[in-house]
Amino acid sequence: MTTIANFTVEGPVGSGSAGGNPILFGGLDGSGNTVALQVDGSGGFTIGTGVSNALVTLLAATTITAPGTVNNTAVTSLGKYKQVQVLLNVTAAANAVDDTMDVYIDSSFDGTTWFNVVHFPQILGNGGAKKYMATLDPAGAAGTACINITSDAAVNTVRPSMFGDRLRVRTVNVDGAVPGAESFDLSVTAFAKA
Numbered sequence: 001m002t003t004i005a006n007f008t009v010e011g012p013v014g015s016g017s018a019g020g021n022p023i024l025f026g027g028l029d030g031s032g033n034t035v036a037l038q039v040d041g042s043g044g045f046t047i048g049t050g051v052s053n054a055l056v057t058l059l060a061a062t063t064i065t066a067p068g069t070v071n072n073t074a075v076t077s078l079g080k081y082k083q084v085q086v087l088l089n090v091t092a093a094a095n096a097v098d099d100t101m102d103v104y105i106d107s108s109f110d111g112t113t114w115f116n117v118v119h120f121p122q123i124l125g126n127g128g129a130k131k132y133m134a135t136l137d138p139a140g141a142a143g144t145a146c147i148n149i150t151s152d153a154a155v156n157t158v159r160p161s162m163f164g165d166r167l168r169v170r171t172v173n174v175d176g177a178v179p180g181a182e183s184f185d186l187s188v189t190a191f192a193k194a
Contacts, residue, residue: 059188067175079165081192092185098176099125109164115149
């Protein structure tokens with residue numbers, strides 16, 4: 001941390017026709033985020049973190065045909081955001097009704113221990129196109145009970161207060177009675193709010 005003492009500015013500091021431009025001090029915090037202090041002519045100041053909203057792809061559009069569980073690549077550096085809205089967009093599910101797809105959003109603070117924060121509604125093999133939204137917001141949903149993070153959330157459940165620095169999509173594709181017939185087209189995006 002750097003401290004500047006006895007800093008004096010002479011002349012107009014305010015904005016608009018009556019004064020000059022505001023003074024802006026800036027730098028990076030310990031996480032690499034831009035931090036700024038702006039002083040205006042009225043003696044007021046504004047502190048900004050430089051973190052802006054972001055649209056993040058958690059899982060690019062893909063077709064899943066192989067049965068099994070897949071832990072997709074994690075997106076990191078999300079801890080600076082206050083809220084994340086996650087959109088599951090299923091564009092096609094048009095095969096056997098007994099094929100199923102479960103889509104999970106997992107989170108982690110360290111990249112080693114993962115816990116389930118969203119379990120979207122289960123998608124049936126003949127369920128067609130669907131869109132589901134889930135919101136993770138630690139400020140809006142304080143926990144009132146301990147959560148066993150070694151088990152997944154129930155179907156169609158969000159654990160909104162559990163939100164680490166990383167998010168990843170996990171898919172579980174179960175083949176029904178007709179082997180090899182399953183096919184699910186989907187993508188997952190997130191809108192991270194500063």
